[in-house]
Amino acid sequence: MTSGGDEDQTVPSVRPQSLMFSFLGIYVLGRATAVYSGSVIDVFARLGVSEEAVRSTLARMVKRNLLARHRRGRKVYFGLTPHAAEILADGRRRVWETGAVNRDWDGTWTLVGFSLPDSRRSTRHDLRSRLIWAGFGLLQSGLWIAPGVRDVTGVLASLELGDHVTVLTARASTPTEAADLVRKAFDIEQIARRYQAFLAQWDTSRPFPSAPDDLARQLLLHTDWLHLVRQDPHLPTEHLPGDWPAIRAEQVFQALAHEYDPRARKLADVVLDELTL
Known part of the structure; x- marks a missing residue:
């Protein structure tokens, strides 16, 4: 100390x-x-x-x-x-x-993209809050990223997002x-x-x-x-x-x-x- x-x-x-x-x-x-x-x-x-x-x-x-x-x-x-x-x-x-x-990061990212109508503004707010809590950062409008492979099942559970959300794992590629x-x-x-x-x-x-x-x-x-x-x-x-x-x-x-x-x-x-x- x-x-x-x-x-x-x-x-x-x-x-x-x-x-x-x-x-x-x-x-x-x-x-x-x-x-x-x-x-x-x-x-x-x-x-x-x-x-x-x-x-x-x-x-x-x-x-x-x-x-x-x-x-x-x-x-x-x-x-x-x-x-x-x-x-x-x-x-x-x-x-x-x-x-x-x-x-021990292996270079992969978990990406969560979503687009929700204004009628589901409350759901959008809840999803953003959950993503922040789960260690995601906002890269650009509607696209959130976190280092590594993340299981977002619990994050998305109960929000009934259906086709409004996409989850991918990826690596950065030139020029990124x-x-x-x-x-x-x-x-x-x-x-x-x-x-x-x-x-x-x-x-x-x-x-x-x-x-x-x-x-x-x-x-x-x-x-x-x-x-x-x-x-x-x-x-x-x-x-x-x-x-x-x-x-x-x-x-x-x-x-x-x-x-x-x-x-x-x-x-x-x-x-x-x-x-x-």
Whole structure:
């Protein structure tokens, strides 16, 4: 870590649901277990999240089929639904497998072209939002691209696009250069700024000294990083600046994640009341 300033930092304002996804991904995913709501409240109190906010978040996630309630006596435990497990597993892959640095690009692009009438303006907006979330950039009107072969079945599902959409895989050919596609379709400067902000927050001698312990820091770190990599289109590093900040940011994340994990899990073992399913 670099020796950044040790000025006081406060625990940042993060949406409770984002923290909840990090918590569930680390401590519940892959285990046949549910956690007592009271112990979840104890964990989130470390982050300055109120009991009311935690209970509200848990209730909303039940309504969205992300969590299932399990009653034992007067206690209510929360476990993952298959839908939530799928979402969290995708997040884990993005953090530990896909990562932030794309060194293995094979030169292929996935192209999605569509043309929708004005009467389906809402569908057009939804499709654009989904494509951005899936790592696509707008190359030109109605044509979106992403590096590599992407399965867009889930992106297109439920939109009933029919013949209005075309999906192809292709390679750039002269006079088009891959570097030009990256520059035209993606805001590289904005992506870089996100990683620079992460480094300003975490690449210091004492990240978040006001956080009470490594369990709190672990959840904040994972939440920040997952939010970051979910927004990253995973562009090939060979067509990015040599000092691309994602490289250093990923090193910082992994070093801190491994540093916090042992102490965080010891604390979690003490705090969490679990129910075997």
